[in-house]
Amino acid sequence: MIKYGISILLICFFSIFTSFAQVSADCANAVPICYNTPVNGGANGYGIDDFNGASISGCINQGSGTIETNSAWYKFKIGEVGQLGFNIGFDTDEDWDFALYRTNDCSTLGDPVRCNYFDNSDDSSFIGVGEDPTGIDNIQYDDWLDVEPGEEYLLMINNFRNNNSGFSIQFSGSIFVEFPYSALDCDIIDNLLGAPVIACDDQTVVLDATTADAKTYQWELDAGAGYQRIPGESDPELSIAVSGMYRVIIVRNSGNPITSETQVAYAPSPETFSLEDETACLDGTAIDFNEKDVEALGAQSPLDFRISYHESFEDAFDGANALSKEFIPTKVAQTIYVRTTSIENSMCFDASETFEVNGIELPVLDFETEVFICGDEPIVTIGQRIPDNDFTYEWSSGQTSSLITVAEPGVYTLSVTNKEGLIQCITVRSVTVVFSSPPVISDITIEYEDDASNVVNVYLEEDGDFEFQVDNETPQNSGVFNNLFPGEHTITVSDVNGCGSDSRDIVVVGFPKFFTPNGDNVNDTWKVDGLSALDNPVITIYDRYGKLLYQIFENSAGWTGSFNGALLPESDYWFKLTYTNSLGESTNASYINNHFTLKR
Template sequence: MTKYGTSILLICFFGIFTCFSQVSADCANAVPICRNTPVNGGTNGYGIDDFNGASVSGCIKQGSGTIETNSAWYRFKIGETGQLGFNIGYDSSEDWDFALYKTSNCATLGEPVRCNYFDNSDNSSYIGIGEDPTGIDNIQYDDWLNVEPGEEYFLMINNYSNNNSGFSIQFSGNIFVEFPNSALDCDIIDNLLGPPVVSCDNQTVVLDATTLDALDYEWYLDAGAGYQRIPGESDPELSIAVSGMYRVMVVRPLGNNLISEVQVAYAPSPETFSLEDETACLDGTAIALNEKDAEALGGQSSMEFRVSYHESFEDAIDGANALSKEFIPTQVLQTIYVRTTSIENSMCFDASETFDMNGIELPVLDIENEVFVCGEESVVTIGQHSPNANFTYEWSSGQTSSLITVSEPGVYVLSVTNRTGVIQCVTVRSVTVVFSNPPVISDISIAYNDDASNVVTVFLEENGNFEFQVDNDTPQNSGVFNNLFPGEHTITVRDLHGCGSDTRDIVVVGFPKFFTPNGDNVNDTWNVDGLSVLDNPVITIYDRYGKLLHQLFENSDGWDGSLNGVLLPESDYWFKLSYTNSLGESTNASYLNNHFTLKR
């Protein structure tokens, strides 16, 4: 019923037993509640104004006249420590409200500790404290009440409807699970035969009127047509098995006879019918246990009985720790214990049936999600190397083996099925196949700007998933490097999947794009910066026809734009660089064959 397992204490006397309901419209005459809860058969009027003309008490507001509108009052005393709630059940087309006061005196009601005042526009069947027993998220419920022994409460129930079909009171909370017989203090009821009794229809109730000076006992039953003498019953105890109002008259010597009455109601005892075992995949999918309720009920009404499911027999007996109706199986084999409970009286239940939840394990695959094929290899084998003979394998390419050989790049999807009867549990895994070739550097461009900055661009024969690195710097995913320092550098391109690399050495220098040898001491000579970081550097200058014009060395003053003392004309001129590399070899700087302009 709730996450704590609800104990429902209910006498539902709609129909022929409506006349047995106990109702009081006044706080001073509030009906005491003990282990079993009397149920109102309908309120009528409000008696004395218990609020002395006030217009508001907590959430309850004055309607026409007083705060009370067709009211009923009850009182109860706490016998144990725990968490308490209650459900007030009624016809969903009607509008009922309540206020709960913590006090032992109607003259000092104070403000209610729990209160409900809604118009029931959502057609709820319950209001109360704790949780709606139907499991819905009901705004007309207040928080649970934590109670202690000796606390006393007064409950006012109001009817704001034109219709008045009556209501039931059902107590709930873990206090009734732990202390079903003493949660409410029965000393509040002063009656020879004790408080009202709710029992299961497969049990016998014994009423005890034993009195020390009794001469005789006369027992009566009102089953709806007034009290009638029960023939042959004159003992101090009476065993009964039918619902009704019972009366005893204790005949005493001095004529001061005792008369006591008590209400007894039998709630129907359910039977749990056998349930079929279930089989499900252990893939995190929830099983709708509420679909098995009909099996458990076997034709019994879901309005009279409620079905819950538990992981242990003890929990089923206690009505505790009910499994979610959206149950996710996690075990290969699990026994589920079923409890069918009377809505009127949770002490009437049957927890005799179980069913097995058989979980089918999903196939476990040990395959790579990505496979890379390098260089000259033209095919690769992918899939599950250790297949299970009980599983079936199917690829998106149509093959039905656990391993396949492919020669084309792409995404290949493998579905592996574990079948048990009509249940199929499937694991799906995709494998991405990539064919890679080692990178090959086709060219390197070194561009120089007027501000002496440079841009180095690496070109490849084919695109791929590569990283680019200059010297030992951090690799990058672009083949463009900006503003490298003058000197010798190593450019490396690597395949990210381990399919080889390619390396080139370059030399970066700095030089002006033009010079003006006109004697003004500004840009009169042309030279190259950065030669000092190279061994034996030599700059050779040519004209556009390839004629050698001049050579510059590490400490040269620069070229003045002349050849053998003759000034050369304005034009573009080319140069190349040779030096001794780290291996001691004389070499020409690769990718460096640039030009500059002479202006006069």
């Protein structure tokens, strides 16, 4: 573990004290605040009607009388450029509202730039601008306010109930991180002792009442029972150890005495306890940092402090870029910086503790997830070829080596474990083994619907994962081809996994299914279209007994349905086609042995 010593300087946050208050019910007498914030002991009624009888201002509506009921007015002036917010803290069973105006003129308030009016049905302990300091998603918060130097604001805090125990104001936002001493312009405070002071309980606050012509200094404390003289304190400066209202009375050599009051309030400082290191698999599984909160808090109450986790000490110190409580580790080794923050005063914090997150790398498996084997008696070796001796291997088949040899198709799953202590990080990868056989074309049929339409069907000896292709066209999943052009074609069937192919040559022609040689000049002759696409084509016509009747050549006019000058009877007749193929060989056209009908 690494510890860092931190000296925390209070900037701008709050605590609640009911024994005394700084509050003004009138806008004209708004309490000025700057880098420290006031603590109000409750609001009781209002002075004049600052809204001149209006029934609504922004989100604040008129109640039984005026917009204001139990109101408190404050004013502040911006000293730097940045993002500003504030938290108004109160008891969870109370309901407070606010309206913020960008002006210093109570007579021309205009519309509020931020406004919130909810019934606190969720029992929240804060309303405001920016983010709820407890980290919850609170509907009673408005968006951050972008501010510039010289802007002045009036803030009205209102309560429609008479029984309220008070509130406190805590400023927040990036402007206070970048400009802790000048975010707000303290020239707005016209008071010898300055603005109210909010400090962490491990700090010492010094009030300075130094006056040039002072004769004596008398210091008094109101801790809830009225002002009482502080014995022995007569110096210009007073070191404060307890919360309360402080007053100094200065007797001068000339002129009237000066009396000045201010408030000092302390918020508890947290302590971060040591945290155990964590070990997790780098598999996207989250570590629940909510469980680490218990370690960090020790006996401290989670109602008083909140825990955040950060990647760097700078982020932890600034309270910036908090990690998700569902933390997913991505590194083999990572230091997590812990910040414990007072909910009362977010500038009271401890960022002294860290812990380590040790990530266990998952085994990397890179073997193929699909293996295709071609052959009648296939066998194949699958798995991780280079094993890691620090890992254990187990297949779904029960084998415990990184490589196995299989002779059956199927899905084989390998689980590889990297174990450190009680943590097991497992990578699982499956491989599908497919045994394939080359396709074998058993038959091809060519069906002619008429002299222009045809359907080619390709049949295989066995089913498989095959694709079908005609000539050099795009392969398809089906063995059916429609309306091929007349001529010679090559049909190829291939195994998609590379396990061989089979091809056949076919010839497609066009011919009528019947003809009527009756002398009416319609279908008087029978001929075959598409022969011009072939070399030396010859059509030979037979009767049903195989008797040669007639031959048609490329430029022939066709057959008239006669033999040796005699008209043949109505019947079905068969034909075959021969031609010279691309190798110069005379061959019979495969898969053409069709028939047609002679009608009279």
